[in-house]
Amino acid sequence: MKYLLEADLIRKEFPGVLALDGVSLRVRPGSVHAVMGENGAGKSTLMKIIAGSYQPDAGSICVRGQACSLPSPLAALNRGIAMIHQELNLMPPMTVAENIWIRREPLTRMGFVDHRALRQQTLDLFEQLRIEIDPDDEVRALTIAERQMVEIARAVSYHSDILIMDEPTSTLTEREVEHLFGIIAGLAAAGKAIVYITHRIPEVFRIADDVSVLRDGRLVGTAAVAELDSDRLIGMMVGRALDQLFPKEHVPLGDVVLSVRNLSLAHAFADVSFDVRAGEILGIAGLIGSGRTNVAETLFGLTPATSGQIAINGVVVRVDSPRTAMRHGMAFLTEDRKDTGLFLWLDVLDNMEMAALKSRFVRRGFVREAEARAECSAMAGTLRIKTPDLEERIENLSGGNQQKALVGRWLLTRPRILLLDEPTRGIDVGAKAEIHRLISQLAGAGAAVIMISSELPEILGMSDRVVVMQAGCVTGILDRADASQVSIMRLAAN
């Protein structure tokens, strides 16, 4: 048996998006197979298909040479495929042993759970994996790393020989990573196959035997890690065309509006320094967890800095709440529309007017409804927000129109400094281009823009300069002329 798992020509379409377009993946027994690619490349979709959570539209899956269908995660588990989820799937108030053996608890003759046997078989399992956790501890008392170990043990307890791990190291400390790598090596030595999704290039060279790279729903290639170097791997990951984007118009830059010096937030980022001028778009690139979102949140006062300095128009200011940030002319379009942006049950009007309400649309406590409505209506027209009327609940709008309404919310505050975190995430190409044009116009009108994005083409197309972050530190600031997908990736991932 040459391959333990063969996924052939998998195709998966979601409404409006072709997530996977004929992707194949072959995993050898006793190997660690890394899967890489940008956000939205299709990695997670492919893994969910292999683990039985999604059904492919076309293509086949063979396990141990046998073609099979995987209609549910349970079916995949019965075939020996287990997924260690990014959001861990454990029941926090229950003990470690109960979590692992749920549904399969050893029983006494009376039909009660046999807790002694439960503990013993958990200890046996842990010994085999060299995990040191008390089976009777409650899961909620464990660290993230320990919970991950419990998930791995649970997967092994199902006699799974194909383990899928989705960025398992993203929240671990260095020592915990070492322990995890030890366990992974042990599993591979025991003949199991590990499919390992990661963004981190050094990890690939550290533990993987093979690597497959996905880009825009297609397989770029599979190679043995021994035959690769880091430049060639980066070359495989990037190289997407820069078309269908709206590049920034050239405008003369004005004075420095926002100046950040040695800004730090404990446990998130340290010593971040940069300037942004009027009319400039400063891109911030970096992998997930690099601290880029934390920097924006700190600038906006959501998580006040533990040290460092923020100066606006040359005056040092203290930003300790969103309200002070807004008073200084800042606006912050957050990364997660649903979590921190939208008031889903309120109408478009309420959603748009909320940030500017206090400063512009209230007199003696009363909302000047007519004026707010007129302004929001005009803004909705400018942004071409498609909605039956301003009284429509915002949850009934498409993602792109919701995002435009949020952009409108901030534009109504007449900001001089715009913080945009993933401004075009999860919206269609048309809306994307419109938002890009809008950002460019705002910069043209003299706003200072900071734009965080996971999409390198967007960063490259829009930014005058690019700050690259890795693990909470700025690893480089590139001018537009020097910025390329390869140069950014080097600073972000190496």
Place this chain on the structure above:
Amino acid sequence: MSVQTRGRRRRWHEARILLVLIAIALVFEAIGWSVRGDSFLFNSQRLLVMVLQVSIVGLLAIGVTQVIITGGIDLSSGSIVALSAMIAASLAQTSGNARAVFPALTDLPFIVPVLAGIATGAAAGAINGALIAFTAIPPFIATLGMMVTARGLARYYTRGQPISLLSDTYTRIGEGALPVLIFVAAAIIFYIALRYTRYGKFTYAIGANPQAARVSGIDVGRHLVLVYIIAGCLSGLGGVVTSARAASGQAGMGMSYELDAIAAAVIGGTSLAGGIGRISGTVIGTIILGVMTSGFTFIGFDAYIQDIVKGVVIVLAVVADQYRQRKRRTA
């Protein structure tokens, strides 16, 4: 995109609750004619009593509606009624009373006990709000604690003794239709506050998404404290009216009113998930409770069956609310 669209959509929602109210009233009307040969509705005295007996609960419901819109809950309103009734009554006694609580503080102008009662409610609300906004305690627990504590304080205040012999100017507050007028006035004030003021916008925003509210520059903690203080004031006012009407202060006043108030809000369409609810709905919900109580008495149901039916109606209202929300999500 006209102003009318907004108005129409808002009214439609109330129309459904109003239909429920009319339907229930008509059922009693029909039963009344067939069983007692008497009209249920065409009796102005009965109608007045009907609203009068729920006007205290209605005051509490106006406060609790606002709390629920922020995504919270207030279990303490009934107990705050008792505590503020005791404190207000103790400052409203006449000098003819040989056993006054504060012999030196008798024959005060009626405004003193009124303000003291409302201030008592405000203080309890401030504690509720501060606990919820600045510690991680869920509203259910914080207000449950206040419910038990405030009731205890009401009893401890006079070691369980009722407070009587209140001044005439004070008891006048509870006479005739005045409690109904106070309820209606409060309803109008907070209907306007929720719909047309910054206070109202922020209240809905916090209930719909507290994180987004914070990012939009709203001081969520401070606003929550304000909402709970307002709810406390309304409960305090409820205590004043209750003690004035009974011409005494008793530690058992307002017993389980908090549940009736929550029921009125929920029947009126306030969503326990937060972000949704209107005072107009709550007023109709309050009147539905009043109609049911009067109606059952009118047709001679005993009190136990009244409670059983009331319980069922409350649960049905919440089920309908859940159903509405699900339909909206899948639409």
